[in-house]
Amino acid sequence: MxxxxxxxxxxxxxxxxxxxxxxLREIAGHGSLTTTQRYLHPDMQSITDAGEALSLHLSVRRSPNGPQLRAVGSTRCAAMLDANKPADLAKAKIGGLSCRCRDGGI
Structure with a gap:
């Protein structure tokens, strides 16, 4: 050793x-997070626990209608997405809607 x-x-x-x-990066004095990540060696139990946490998270039903998308930005951007219209919802999920307002929008 x-x-x-x-x-x-x-x-x-x-x-x-x-x-x-x-x-941890600051404590180690590393210049980048990539270097610090090479120093971290999770054991099998940590990896198993992470998988179980993800499985538990995915098994909980969040909403009876599935995930709800909401616009972040101006109200004009929010008007572009009508969650009641399946076509708009499908476009938003795959990034088919874009915002042209000045603050960046969705």
Missing amino acids: RRHDLRHTKLTWMADAGVPVHV
Whole structure:
């Protein structure tokens, strides 16, 4: 074991404890998050727990009508999407609607 291996262990344990990766980057003195991510080594239990959390999240029914889209931006953008019209809803889901207002809209 090398002293440098302890940096990997420390950062991995801190990540497991819930320390955000951008904070770990500062602690390690790395210039980029990519470098910090190479130091993190999740164990099999962490990977299993993440999969179970995703499965639980996906199994909960959120709304009787499925996901509800809403416009972010101006009210003019919101007027472009009528969630009651299946064609508009389908276009929005695949990015078929675009906004031409100045604030960026949807």
